[in-house]
Amino acid sequence: MAYVAIADQEHELHDPHSFVTKYIWSQDHKVIAIQYSVTAIVMGLFGMGLSMLMRLQLAYPDTFSFITPNAYYQHVTMHGMIMVIYLLTALFLGGFGNYLIPLMCGARDMVFPFMNMLSYWMYLLSVFLLMTSYFVPGGPTGAGWTLYPPQSILPGTPGFDWGIIMMLASLAVFIIAFTMGGLNYITTVLQARCRGMTLMRMPLSVWGIFVATIVGLLAFPALFVSAVMVGLDRLVGTSFFMPAILSAGQNLDYQGGSPLLFQHLFWFFGHPEVYIVALPVFGIVSDLLSCHARKNIFGYRMMVWAIVAIAALSFVVWAHHMFVSGMNPYFGFFFATTTLIIAIPTAIKVYNWVLTLWRGNIRYTVPMLFAIGFIFTFTNGGLTGLFLGNVTVDLPLSDTYFVVAHFHMVMGVSPVLVLFGAVYHWFPKITGKMFNENLARWHFWLTLLGTYAVYLPMHYIGILGVPRRYYATLGASFIPDSVQTVNVNITIAALTVAAAQSLFFINVIWSLMKGKPAGSNPWNATTLEWQTPDTPPKHGNWGPKLPEVYRWAYDYSVPGHSQDFIPQNEPPSSHSATASEHGRH
Amino acid sequence: MQLSTLVIALLTAVLVWTLLIRRLSAKPWIQAGAIDAAHNAGPTTLPAAKIGLWIFLGVITSLFALFFTAYMMRMDPHHAAGVTWVPFDKPAFLWVNTLLLILGSLSMQWARTGESQGRINTLKTGLTASGFCIIGFLVGQIVAWNQVREAEFFALTNPAVGFFYLLTAVHGLHILGGLWVWAGATLRIWRADKVISASLTVELCTVYWHYLLLVWLILFGLLLST
Amino acid sequence: MxxxxxxxxxxxxxxxxxxxxxxxxxxxxxxxxxxxxxxxxxxxxxxxxxxxxxxxxxxxxxxxxxxKDNQALYxxxxxxxxxxxxxxxxxxxxxxxxxxxxxxxxxxDVPDDAAEVEAVGQQWSWSFRYPGKDGVFGRVDPSLFSVDNLFGMSPDDPHGQDDILVEGNEVHLPVNKPVKFLLRSKDVLHNFAVAPFRAKMDLVPGMITYLWLTPTQTGSFDILCEELCGMAHFAMRGIVTVEEENEFQTWLAGQPTFAQVAASPKADAVTGQATFAVCAACHGVNGEGNQALNAPKTAGGEGWYLKRQLHSFKHGLRGVNEKDIYGMQMAPFAATLADDAAINNLVAYIEGLPNNPVQQTVTGDIERGRNLYANCGACHGMDGKGLWSQNAPRLAGVNDWYLIRQLQNFKQGVRGGQAGDGHGKQMVLMSVMLPSEQDMNDVVAYINTL
Incomplete structure (x- = not known):
């Protein structure tokens, strides 16, 4: 029996009727996306609060007795894990992935809606398990987000008894949730694109999320493996990672385990993880720049290839996190080379973003401001990565604030700028209302300038040699008092940035209540999600008939057309420009 | 680590080839127009659940490849840490379990053939038989576990022992997951009016059992040879 | 715009x-x-x-x-x-x-003529070992670690006899000579990092890692641990002193070899008793302490700790800061102890004194103190009885007024501020977590319950 493509099937829509099935146990990808996003943002606020506590301790070391060394390391750990996994990964894939993929592909929903719903509740369960760490004896783990054994499961590290178990359990559940979501995203992109939507007609947002999901499905198992094994070392006394150890004067029962094995497994996951966050960001920012500059993304094919190349290369660079780990030093040659090679497709993307703006017709909308802010900060953060990837340069800089500044720039600042840009960009579609311009602009400026003020000087104290993960650096003779001044300034800037985020929340709430109606396509964008019959889109997205796509996602300012954009689902008209007028080929 | 990288590279290459290489050289800004079905570069015509399963199998492959890599790295006699690895003879009972798993796969295949030829009784018998075999496998694994537990050489600090339990447990959990799906399909089929809708499920279950059998054979081989 | x-x-x-x-x-x-x-x-x-x-x-x-009238390039x-x-x-x-x-x-690629030094890291201090005249390090056996054998040296290996053992977080190097640091960890991951040297490398338990360099400037440089190793990671500090070859040799000659440590004469408590008569005047006949005279209880103290403190007083590592009024009083008394043997004998006698409970004079919030103490317990033991392996003395059963005074001294660098007092320096860093007097009272009130 011939199988009919999903797009052409008569789709039975099971419209939810009750409040509970519409907004709580919902299988609608848009609702699930918002559930993911709200949960992730709440976690992000909590993580931001933790970072403020850390900054307070660093700026005013002799002041807060509730920030003990144990507490400090617990904040460090929980901040890191929450931000990387529970905020960034969940928000970009679970939030944006869920919302955008069906809409941008012209589908009615994800292909496995029930599993999609389940993935959110599993995510929420993982959040619950993580937060339970605060209520178990000993509190959350303070082993650093990297959770390295042996110290993560030995006395001397806070949370070594219970907190680490809760963390590992939470991560295992998150990985299951991610797998469920990931299967959805991949299968939907492969199977449920509407008629005419070829892979190369998909917007880069979808490419970024799609490839990131593939990376995630292959990389998260490494975290699962290492988490299970370190959990067993802790709970039943196996010696996977635990060598002979003298703890508190006693020789423990462990023997022969390899802490380096954990590091290999962890970073085999950990490096691709940063691209799981970065690739959706790259895709989304391409679409923001293109739409608001009224110009096609420059070098679309190269952009797609670069995303795929970065994803593939991301699996062979992991040990640049281990240059000074004591691993076989000859590995340093290999990993420094692959790491610097991965800089090339990344650099191409940066050039193409700027070249998209070049000879464009740029509107300085709020999303565009954030997108340009991204280019500036990502260039900075990406360039400092070249220092750390080069094994010799990493030697003095490893475990200093240079590393902290680098990864915050590329993981914290740039993606978060795109995050806000994306929320402002799609806010009118999701809610049907426009946001408040003034508040949004203030939000942008304070965030961009504030975060730069936080992280620029941090690089330099790192070069000096100020180590990371230090509760107090006093007593190091090579660290002058001026560093303390830098710390204070960074803290003040950080507190300002944190406070400035309230503008975002005020804006969201105010606009939800009082925002102007937005219309279905206020930005005059070409991509499919703006062409829905209803705004916000209803269940099933497209009404009785699915859209049909006739062109790629970037027909902006096409010569010979009266409008400066052509939606993807607009059929070619009889007197439209022929292929030869569409630029050189 | 080299093994995992190789597996990932292979998987990526396969994925990239089947899905993308052919299509990524298209210039999408040319040929504005409807794509007609004959030149369809659109979605493939496979059922979504099948694609989903194959992707899931890719994830599981990644998981087991990483476990096997960890196993071999921990065992490495050149690694200073590997010295405490003490190999031990795996319980002979595992051969029984292997046989059960093979029978389970065979029965499932038989059931599927029956289903595609419309022979409902074959389908039902095959399903039941495979269920018994698989459950038998799991029980047998627990027997093997107990045998190792009672043995003289048992010491959790011996990574050979630790990995034995860990790898068989992870495999066993995946079998359990498959049993859950099998149970759902079997129940539907016993309510005769649902046979058609269960066809895809039976097919996917069969693929899954065969896959887990393959993983078991590799795992068993690894355990036996080390 | x-x-x-x-x-x-x-x-x-x-x-x-x-x-x-x-x-x-x-x-x-x-x-x-x-x-x-x-x-x-x-x-x-x-x-x-x-x-x-x-x-x-x-x-x-x-x-x-x-x-408006513009069109972007397509x-x-x-x-x-x-x-x-x-x-x-x-x-x-x-x-x-x-x-x-x-x-x-x-x-x-380590040069062939590089001298070897072993840096041993543990939670949360550094010790060092030189291979001695035979140029070969003796075997270390983890099962042999004890309060008398901090390096776990195996007495069966002849190469170990001349190994030079250096405690106290400080290492010396001759300038302009290449040196290879062999890095060993007793417990968890650590990292040996000296910023002016540029090189750093993790210490991995279960293996020996290395780094090499040629120091080119004389001076003293901080060693920082740069791999999170637990709660006191930030307080795991050391000093590397680079000096001219002849000064280095002089220093090295003054460090004990394993053979010397193993062969130290058995301490004689009877001889020690005679010495103790002088101490009793302030510290009490049974070493029970005397608050009015600001002399703490010494009975019940660990031998290794008492030895180290007497050594410190004698050699100007403690009791030299002019704000350390009572510490300064100890210096001349310590000077009366002629050598290590005299110290050992005295301490052997003190170890035999009865360990009676002390009177409690400090009040505070015990629950708050428990929370604060969770940090101290990592070294001093959750039961407050001290851990020799962590270089941390007992706190339970010590005069609470004395604990307060020492915490204040540490906080101000009055104690622990001397070069050479690596363990004291660690306490200076740890005291950062007690900003106020109230915090000190709370934690000491909790220690009183142990």
């Missing part, structure tokens, strides 16, 4: 910050100047890119702002331009990578 201007200003400000910043590498004290050179090359390349890309960005932001790709950009980037990347790999090749 505004954004373009801001971008330009930020770039200019960044460049100015870079050149004006006083925070740069510490002055180089080793042969690894090539590391600095590689960093500089990287800065020039990346800095150029940073400026060019961002200035171009600012330019396009101004020039191509939206105008150019889906430009293979030639993309090809050039890829090529130039590849060249830039290679220009940075090549020197990096060359220098790394040198780092990996």
């Amino acid at each position: 505004a954004l373009a201007v801001v971008i330009v200003l930020l770039v200019i400000a960044t460049v100015i910050f870079h050149f004006a910043s006083p925070w740069w590498f510490t002055p180089l004290a080793s042969n690894w100047g090539t590391v600095d050179n590689t960093v500089n090359i990287t800065f020039w390349v990346t800095g150029t890119v940073f400026i060019l890309v961002n200035f171009f960005l600012a330019y396009v932001v101004i020039k191509y702002r939206y105008r 150019e889906p790709e430009n293979k030639k331009l993309e090809g050039w950009l890829t090529g130039i980037t590849a060249v830039g990347v290679a220009a940075m990578l090549a020197p990096g790999l060359f220098v790394w090749a040198k780092f990996v």
Whole structure:
């Protein structure tokens, strides 16, 4: 029996009727996306609060007795894990992935809606398990987000008894949730694109999320493996990672385990993880720049290839996190080379973003401001990565604030700028209302300038040699008092940035209540999600008939057309420009 | 680590080839127009659940490849840490379990053939038989576990022992997951009016059992040879 | 417009910050100047890119702002331009990578004439070992670690007899001689890092890792642990002193070998008793302490701790700060102990004194104190009975007024501020967590319950 493509099937829509099935146990990808996003943002606020506590301790070391060394390391750990996994990964894939993929592909929903719903509740369960760490004896783990054994499961590290178990359990559940979501995203992109939507007609947002999901499905198992094994070392006394150890004067029962094995497994996951966050960001920012500059993304094919190349290369660079780990030093040659090679497709993307703006017709909308802010900060953060990837340069800089500044720039600042840009960009579609311009602009400026003020000087104290993960650096003779001044300034800037985020929340709430109606396509964008019959889109997205796509996602300012954009689902008209007028080929 | 990288590279290459290489050289800004079905570069015509399963199998492959890599790295006699690895003879009972798993796969295949030829009784018998075999496998694994537990050489600090339990447990959990799906399909089929809708499920279950059998054979081989 | 201007200003400000910043590498004290050179090359390349890309960005932001009658260029790709950009980037990347790999090749290849020193890391202190005249390190057996055998040296290995054992977080090196540090950990991951040396490397329990360098400047440099190793990671400090060869040899000769440590004469409590008569005048006949005379209880104290404190008083590591009124009183008394043997005998006698409970004079919030103490317990034991392996003495059963005074002294650097007092320095760092008097009272009130 011939199988009919999903797009052409008569789709039975099971419209939810009750409040509970519409907004709580919902299988609608848009609702699930918002559930993911709200949960992730709440976690992000909590993580931001933790970072403020850390900054307070660093700026005013002799002041807060509730920030003990144990507490400090617990904040460090929980901040890191929450931000990387529970905020960034969940928000970009679970939030944006869920919302955008069906809409941008012209589908009615994800292909496995029930599993999609389940993935959110599993995510929420993982959040619950993580937060339970605060209520178990000993509190959350303070082993650093990297959770390295042996110290993560030995006395001397806070949370070594219970907190680490809760963390590992939470991560295992998150990985299951991610797998469920990931299967959805991949299968939907492969199977449920509407008629005419070829892979190369998909917007880069979808490419970024799609490839990131593939990376995630292959990389998260490494975290699962290492988490299970370190959990067993802790709970039943196996010696996977635990060598002979003298703890508190006693020789423990462990023997022969390899802490380096954990590091290999962890970073085999950990490096691709940063691209799981970065690739959706790259895709989304391409679409923001293109739409608001009224110009096609420059070098679309190269952009797609670069995303795929970065994803593939991301699996062979992991040990640049281990240059000074004591691993076989000859590995340093290999990993420094692959790491610097991965800089090339990344650099191409940066050039193409700027070249998209070049000879464009740029509107300085709020999303565009954030997108340009991204280019500036990502260039900075990406360039400092070249220092750390080069094994010799990493030697003095490893475990200093240079590393902290680098990864915050590329993981914290740039993606978060795109995050806000994306929320402002799609806010009118999701809610049907426009946001408040003034508040949004203030939000942008304070965030961009504030975060730069936080992280620029941090690089330099790192070069000096100020180590990371230090509760107090006093007593190091090579660290002058001026560093303390830098710390204070960074803290003040950080507190300002944190406070400035309230503008975002005020804006969201105010606009939800009082925002102007937005219309279905206020930005005059070409991509499919703006062409829905209803705004916000209803269940099933497209009404009785699915859209049909006739062109790629970037027909902006096409010569010979009266409008400066052509939606993807607009059929070619009889007197439209022929292929030869569409630029050189 | 080299093994995992190789597996990932292979998987990526396969994925990239089947899905993308052919299509990524298209210039999408040319040929504005409807794509007609004959030149369809659109979605493939496979059922979504099948694609989903194959992707899931890719994830599981990644998981087991990483476990096997960890196993071999921990065992490495050149690694200073590997010295405490003490190999031990795996319980002979595992051969029984292997046989059960093979029978389970065979029965499932038989059931599927029956289903595609419309022979409902074959389908039902095959399903039941495979269920018994698989459950038998799991029980047998627990027997093997107990045998190792009672043995003289048992010491959790011996990574050979630790990995034995860990790898068989992870495999066993995946079998359990498959049993859950099998149970759902079997129940539907016993309510005769649902046979058609269960066809895809039976097919996917069969693929899954065969896959887990393959993983078991590799795992068993690894355990036996080390 | 505004954004373009801001971008330009930020770039200019960044460049100015870079050149004006006083925070740069510490002055180089080793042969690894090539590391600095590689960093500089990287800065020039990346800095150029940073400026060019961002200035171009600012330019396009101004020039191509939206105008109604304007139309953006429709150019889906430009293979030639993309090809050039890829090529130039590849060249830039290679220009940075090549020197990096060359220098790394040198780092990996230890010179044959490098002397070897072993750095032993543990939670949360450093100790060091030299191979002695035979140039070979003796075997270490983890099962032999004890309060008398801190290095776990195996007495069966003849090579170990002449190994020079250095406690106290301090190591010396002769200038201009290449040295290979063999790195061993007793427990968890650590990292041996000296900023002016540029080189650092993790310590991994279960294996020996290494790094090598040639120190080129004399002076004292901080050793920092740079791999999170638990709660007191930030307090795991050491000092490496680089000096002329003859000074180094003098210092080395003054350090004990394993043979000497193993062969130290058995302490004689009877001889010690005679010495104790002098101490009893303040510390009490049974070493129970006397608050009015500011003399703490010494009975019940661990032998190794009492020895170290007497040694410190004798050698000016403790009791020299003019604010340490009572500590200064101890110095002349310690001076009456002629040598280590005298100290050992005295301590042997004190160890035999009855350990009676003390009177409690400090009040505070015990629950709060319990929470604070969770940090102290990692070294001092959750039961407050001390851990020899962590160099931490018992706190339970010690006079609470004495604990308060020591915490205050640590906080002000009055105790632990002397060069050479590595363990005291650690306490200075730990005392950062007790900002106020109330915090000290609370934690001591909790210790009183132990």
